[in-house]
Amino acid sequence: MATIEIYTKAFCPYCTRAKRLLDGKDASYTEHDITMGGPRRAEMIERAQGRTTVPQVFIEGQHIGGSDDLAALDREGGLDSLLAK
Numbered sequence: 001m002a003t004i005e006i007y008t009k010a011f012c013p014y015c016t017r018a019k020r021l022l023d024g025k026d027a028s029y030t031e032h033d034i035t036m037g038g039p040r041r042a043e044m045i046e047r048a049q050g051r052t053t054v055p056q057v058f059i060e061g062q063h064i065g066g067s068d069d070l071a072a073l074d075r076e077g078g079l080d081s082l083l084a085k
Contacts, residue, residue, distance in 0.1 A: 001027060001028060001083060001084075001085075002027070002059050002060050002082060002083050002084070002085045003030075003059070003060055003061070004022065004027055004028070004029035004030070004057070004058070004059050004083075005029065005030045005031075005032065005057070005058045006018060006019065006022070006029050006030070006031050006032070006055050006056070006057050006058075007031075007032045007034050007040065007041075007044040007048075007054055007055055007056045007057075008031055008032070008033055008034070008035075008054050008055050009033065009034060009035045009054045010033065010035045012054055012055070014053075014054065014055060014066060014067040014068075015054055015055040015067070017067045017071070018055045018057060018066070018067040018070050018071075019031070019055075021067075021070060021071060021074060022070075025079070025080070025083060027083050032044070034054065044056050047063065048063055048065075049063070051065075051066075053066055054066070055067055055070075057069070057070050059082045059083070059085075060082070060085055062082075064082075
């Protein structure tokens with residue numbers, strides 16, 4: 001299965017939605033909680049080319065985007081192939 005990283009904040013409904021989608025596909029992921037900011041937040045902003053909203057999802061190092069982007073990728077049929085890597 002693919003390596004998945006997701007940057008999240010506590011009580012974020014969009015983060016919950018993205019994790020629920022990944023959980024529904026039995027995808028395991030590493031979650032980076034940036035609720036309190038810090039170096040992980042700076043890392044996310046750099047990797048996401050300046051995007052500061054959460055969640056930010058990366059699959060095999062490729063920036064997917066946020067919850068809406070992840071859902072759109074799934075609707076278009078592209079998510080399953082990325083997860084299968």
